Amino acid sequence: MSDPEVQEQRVVVGVDTHADIHHVAVVTEYGKPIADQAFLTTAAGYREALRFITGFGEVLQIGMEGTGTYGAALTKVLQGEGMIVIEVDRPDRQHRRLKGKTDPLDAYRAAQSVIAGRSTAVPKAKDGPVECLRVLRAVRVPAMKSRSAAINQIKGLLISAPEVLRSEYQGMPTATMIGVMARSRPSGHQADPSYVTARVLKALAVRYQHLSEEIDEATAQLKDILESYAPMLQELTGVGTDVASQLLVTLGDNQDRVRNEAQFAALAGVAPVPASSGKTSRHRLSRGGDRQANCALHHIVLVRMNIDPRTKEYVAQRTEEGKSKREIMRCLKRYVAREVYRQITNPVPAPAIADLRPLRHELGVTLQEAAGSLGEWPSTLSRLERGRTRNDHLLLRYRGWLHDHNTGAEALTDSAVDALQV
Incomplete structure (x- = not known):
């Protein structure tokens, strides 16, 4: 093949990664095998792999297994050269039993998986x-x-x-x-x-x-x-240090690799999976995604089911509709995933609470009196005043009640002054 033909050719690369050796396979953009070779997992080996990859034409994409483990170093080298690296999952067991398994076969399968569109995930940057x-x-x-x-x-x-x-x-x-x-x-x-x-x-x-x-x-x-x-992430109800750090780790440093909340829900294993048949129309729990992120969302749901009024109302409503606790928690995880994703990508600060307690003290109102008027527990208002819980709806009601009480007190004072003047 002459040099002009090589430069005009467009190729896709597949890489099967291991601890000591990476196997690289090159195919045309239509999936026809061109060449494959093994390289050592050293700096010199990465340079040789780069020369091998770029020696067959324009590289469109590179599919690689284990971009976060064995292939992390090679991923950084290739991305540093401006190449597009796609994370490829390991082939399922049935396919491996039917087609066999070797390092060259796995490398070619990685490239063909990218061409077929089965693999589209962008690797985590791991640089922040x-x-x-x-x-x-x-x-x-x-x-x-x-x-x-x-x-x-x-x-x-x-x-x-x-x-x-x-x-x-x-x-x-x-x-x-x-x-x-x-x-x-x-x-x-x-x-x-x-x-x-x-x-x-x-x-x-x-x-x-x-x-x-x-x-x-x-x-x-x-x-x-x-x-x-991410200081505002922990302002969400049920999100602490452990939960916030796990959700951010799942998303990665390059947050743009997850383009919308639906992808984040699938990544966290909370996207609803259709399970309908005949006259039955339902969804079931997802068993995929990052199970640690799923556990973090599960923790948020458990906390909110205990202390969050909105969640309690939702659980009561869906229970009356005949939903089981498992189905209700599945729905809540999806809603929480949406809220978390929006807070990470477009953070919204919690409303200010510093004025609540001083205003209540200025009016001479006790927690018991305020809680009785709002139909809440005194401990709930106390946690709200101290920033121990977040409930924007209750906060607006509480502040409105305090201002109305203040307006009423001022009106009574003005009336008393007018009576004295008369």
């Missing part, structure tokens, strides 16, 4: 604050699991421990018990069960303390990043 959140969560989440395992081990050992140890720690709160165990100095013989159990309990308590410090440090760093990168 969201990547820092992901790394911190990679430390914090296992530490939390290990801490839970440590306290469960402690309580399990205490159940069958000798009476002397059980009576010593019986009735103590967890924090107090951990501190006492960590400061203890067991003494005895290696063949004495009480002594060995006390030593193990001390070791587990020290582990629990170290893990708590590690978790607190990671949490503080997560909060610092969130306050500078």
